[in-house]
Amino acid sequence: MKPRVAIVDYEMGNVFSLKNALEYCGALALVTRKPDELRRATHLVLPGDGAFRTGMENLKRFGLIPILEEEVLKKKRPFLGICIGMQLLAQEGTEDGIWEGLGWVKGKIVKLKGHSLRLPHVGWDDITYKENCYLFSGIPQQADFYFIHSFCFVCKERQDVIASCRYGQNFAAAIEKQNIFGTQFHPEKSQTYGLKLLKNFISC
Amino acid sequence: MLKTRVIPVLLYQQGRLVKSIRFKEHRNLGNPIQTVRIYNARNVDELVILDITKTPAGKEPEYKMIKEMARECFMPLAVGGGVRSLSIARKLFLSGADKICLNSAAIENSGLIGKISRMFGSQSVIVSIDAKKRNNHRYEVITRCGTLPTGLDSVEWAKEAERRGAGEIFLTSIDCEGAMQGFDLELIRNISTAVTIPVIAHGGAGTPLDCVEAIGAGASAIAAASIFHYTHATPQVVKQELKAAGYPTRNKL
Structure with missing residues (x-):
């Protein structure tokens, strides 16, 4: 049977793509x-672009947090957060003030230390992942x-970071808990x- | 290391792709969906689609066509042309645009950059600047597909756009566009030293070496159309040249 993936609609992110x-x-x-469609899904994806604060406000406004916590934290449904969708998992965000996150993964979201580098960090960049992590199976090291x-996400527990990237500093390219x-x-x-990674995710 | 992007630009006009020279003399280049499919198969870094149809006020972009193109696109897609309001931007994001390009409306509606970047994040807002060379090394911003002089200085406007929340600048030299005689390096230098957001240089690429010079002048990425349509140079060939010059590019898969 085909995996049934629910992309959480909280009015954030490039959901069409x-x-x-x-x-x-x-x-x-x-x-x-x-709620019933989210509950019936075999996999959940939280997409997102944009501001941390807006993301949290929208999750709250649509009453999504209790359902997601039940499905992901209690029932252990496979979950993938992308970009802001990953950052919202942190305990707090620090863009224009301090904002509480979902707190599923310990750590906080801080601005990249750009130094002389341009921000946003936009484009193709290579990552290094920990050996034997499922999400990257079949993908070469240093893939762009x-x-x-x-x-970026600064994780409190080192083992939560499964891939890193470097742009002025090392930062978490992917996490897993x-x-x-x-x-x-x-x-x-x-x-x-990228498509291989999504295939890996939907087959777990 | 962050790779230098090479971005094909597709100019869309009433159902077909076209190519212009200095914003005039539009030539028909055929089916947009087919072209997007080819670029996707070639694993290009990103695509920019600009709708240059001169539309009466009130008409909205062709969302259906954008969707059909986006469906073929597993790389980032930026869409511009006729983005006059937050609600149009929203519909474009829902139609598969990953970023939107604001040009005339960013100037005519001073709150628009801020509104869209607050809602969708500044990384999704590209401000497109069409610049024309004037006296004393100044470049004037021209809007409405190169027809309306604004009196604005392009350096000042680029800074202002960054301040309002733009995530990238898409910089086109009107004098060089489609001429395939090289980029306006002075313009690229002026703008990229004035802002800290990435600058995509557009207008003038005739050879891969032209693209190397544009990156050398400070651009973070190059965008081009004629070179890919009319010469043997593919995005991959341009990237090889960039790599040979010491700029990191994404490997061919």
Whole structure:
């Protein structure tokens, strides 16, 4: 049976591209915030672009947090957060003030130390992942993925970081904590290797 | 290391792709969907689609066509032309645009950059600047597909656009566009030293070496059309040249 992937609709992110890529990978993908559809999904994806604060406000406004916590934290449904969708997992965000996050993964979101580098960090950049991590199976080390962000996830627990990237500083390119995955880059926009990563996710 | 992007630009006009020279003399280049499919198969870094149809006020972009193109596109897609309001931007994002390009409306509606970047993040807002060389090394911003002089200085406007929340600048030299005689390096230098956001240089690429010079002048990425349509140089060939010059590029898969 095809995996049934719910892309959480909280009015953030390039959901068309994500749905398109997941369907290309063989999933049944739907963009939804209806509780019963979220509960029926085999996999959940939290997309996102934009501001941390708006993301949290929208999750609250649509009453999504209790459902997501039940499905992901209690029932251990496979979950993938992309870009802001990954950053929202942190305990707090620090863009224009301090904002509380979902707190599923310990750590906080801070601005990249640009030094003389331009921000946002936008374009293709290579990542290094820990050996034997499922999300990157079949993907070579130093594969390029598409990034577009100015903030990054500083994880408290080192083992939560499964891939890193360097732009002025090392930062988390991907995280994993049990059934919870997150990528700072956009797999749906990273062509061959991005699609492979999504395939890996929907087959777990 | 962050790779230098090479971005094909597709000019879209009433259902077909076209190519212009200095914003005039539009030539038909055929089917847009087919072209997007080819660029996707070639694993290009990113695509920019600009709708240059001169539309009466009130008409909105062709979302259906954008969707059809986006469906073929597993790399980032920026869409511009006729983005006059937050609601148009929203519909474009829902149609598959990953970023939108604002040009005339960013100037005519001073709050628009801020509104869109607050809602969708500044990384999704590209401000497109069409600049024309004037006296004393100044470059004037021209809007409305190169027809309306604004009196604005392009350096001042680029800074202002960054301040309002733009995530990237898409910089086109009107004098060089489609001429395939090289980029306006002075313009690229002026703008990229004035802002800290990435600058995409557009207008003038005739050879891969032209693109190397544009990056040398401070651009973070180059965008081009004629070189890919009319010469043997593919984005991959341009990237090889950039790599040979010491700029990191994404490997061919």
